[in-house]
Amino acid sequence: MKEKRISESEIIKPALTIINDNPGINTSELIKELQKIIELYPGDREILKGRTDNKFSQIVRNLISHKENNKFGKCINERVTGRNSGLYINEVGKSEILGYERREIRDEKIDNEFQNQVRKSQAYGKKDLDNADSRMPEKKTKSNNSRYKTDSRITKTVLEMNKYICEIELIEGEKHKTFNTKGEVQYMEGHHLIPMKAQKDFTNNIDRSDNICCLCPNCHRAIHYGTVKEKKSRLILLYKEKIEKLKANDIYIDFEELINKYYL
Secondary structure, three states, X not given: OOOOOOOOHHHHHHHHHHHXXXXXXXXXXXXXXXXXXXOOOHHHHOEOOOOXXXXXXXXXXXXXXXXXXXXHHHHEEEEOOOOOOEEEEOHHHHHHHHHHHHHHHHHHHHXXXXXXXXXXXXXXXXXXXXHHHOOXXXXXXXXXXXXXXXXHHHHHHHHHHOOOOOHHHHHHXXXXXXXXXXXXXXXXXXXXXXXXXXXXXXXXXXXXXXXXXXXXXXXXHHHHHOOHHHHHHHHHHHHHHHHHHHHHOOOOOOHHHHHHHHHO
16 A cells, blocks of 8 residues: 655645745745644655655655646745745735635535534434435535535434534533523534545545534634644544544544645
8 A cells, every 4th residue: 555645736725825824934944834734644754864854844845846837836936045035925826825715714604504404404313324324425416516415414413412512522521511502402513523525535425423523613613713733632532532433434544634634
């Protein structure tokens, strides 16, 4: 089996975002910032022969030195001399980043709509839940839409199975109090541990109860919008709880890969 490594194409988005936030950043600084976000695979951590930096640093340096042949190069200007030397986002790059931001806004809107559907849904019984879990992945019907269908009833079932208690609360034993809804249950939200945007990487359906978490809105938002530390501290707990059940359904993912699904 080929060893997992971060590819140049996978770091374009986080690299552009970092440069946009830190105009004039140099390559060494960019590598350090990327390693705060991206979870490196063992092969990426290997030290280069006769050097002090790792193989991941080589990937980043190659991305920059080969910039004439990739999308990254179209989005940056590089100044190599004078006070303003370093990497800068150009107009093409600004448009690319604006596209990232628009997709994030769209994704948040879609998630809010989904949580509303969950509240209105009815939970499945065990037999129907098994059937829903084992269905084949299916893309939404709109043309050129890469999103996959999700079943709000599965998420509603997971919330009921967890008695509307945040799963991180159950693991850590600390109260995550929210508020009661009109249905007289504590408000909770459903979250796919392996994001649905990763469905294309799996043969089996990941919109399934074993991949869905019952979370308080604070933990849910922390996973999406928190610092790297906030995200990882919650995701590692959920990963340890879910991974064996996912493996039992032939869904394999290591933690490095899971983290990168959120950033890349």
